Ligand SMILES: C[C@@]1(CC(=O)O)c2cc3[nH]c(cc4nc(cc5[nH]c(cc(n2)[C@H]1CCC(=O)O)[C@@](C)(CC(=O)O)[C@@H]5CCC(=O)O)C(CC(=O)O)=C4CCC(=O)O)c(CCC(=O)O)c3CC(=O)O
């Protein structure tokens with residue numbers, strides 16, 4: 001089995017080309033639009049939802065079959081037609097251009113695959129079976145959804161707020177390390193769950209940092 005390396009990609013304003021306009025393409029496009037990517041769909045037909053994205057000006061649609069050269073300028077590509085020969089051609093072009101590519105009809109032919117995702121604000125839990133059983137990935141992520149609720153979003157926001165303040169105000173590396181260690185050990189999740197958590201303001205973060213300076 002392929003040993004995949006998970007990556008978290010920032011696709012904001014990056015050109016992503018999706019070939020094929022069925023339900024599989026629709027799922028990939030929806031998550032790319034949500035991420036702020038510049039999406040180009042290449043397909044003679046498109047699902048109602050994809051047509052909606054196009055008419056709302058949220059993606060470009062080249063309404064015809066794939067032609068060699070369609071990936072010029074792409075940062076990322078998806079081959080998601082129901083014709084595996086076409087998907088293979090898209091992969092070949094992408095690889096020639098050094099563009100990462102997903103093959104929806106046979107994951108092992110592309111250079112990346114898509115995991116099933118649970119998002120809680122900045123927290124992302126991704127499940128993949130390395131292509132072995134996408135339906136099982138979906139089922140597992142539904143289990144994870146039950147276990148990890150919205151309290152994690154509040155928690156991740158808190159971590160981001162406090163760490164940003166530390167990075168801005170504390171230059172000493174040892175002091176930073178002590179603060180981060182203490183932050184990781186703080187049981188903020190329990191207080192969020194019990195409804196006791198009050199988000200800190202800037203003054204409270206500074207007071208917390210100062211309490212470490214005095215020790
Ligand atoms: C390799 C991969 C490539 C890629 O698409 O990136 C791939 C490939 C294939 N999927 C197939 C079938 C199904 N795919 C789903 C669903 C999802 N598939 C997704 C990812 C992936 N699918 C990548 C590997 C992920 C991993 O590592 O586990 C998810 C997680 C993410 C997403 O697509 O966004 C999304 C769930 C999203 C959610 O959480 O809701 C369902 C279930 C359903 O639709 O309900 C079925 C039917 C049940 C079944 O087959 O298990 C087929 C067979 C086609 C055929 O035989 O005709 C292939 C082709 C092949 O086997 O390579």
Ligand SMILES: NC(=O)C1=CN([C@@H]2O[C@H](COP(=O)(O)OP(=O)(O)OC[C@H]3O[C@@H](n4cnc5c(N)ncnc54)[C@H](O)[C@@H]3O)[C@@H](O)[C@H]2O)C=CC1
Pocket residue numbers: 019020021022023024025042043044045046047064065066080081082083086103104105106134
């Ligand atoms: N990765 C995944 O999660 C899954 C992948 N699959 C695979 O993905 C393929 C696509 O699935 P669906 O979206 O359900 O199929 P679909 O039949 O709904 O859509 C296929 C799309 O490809 C377009 N197309 C056909 N020839 C084309 C060409 N030459 N150039 C550009 N576009 C072209 C069609 O116009 C249509 O919009 C399936 O054949 C299957 O192998 C299926 C289920 C899940």
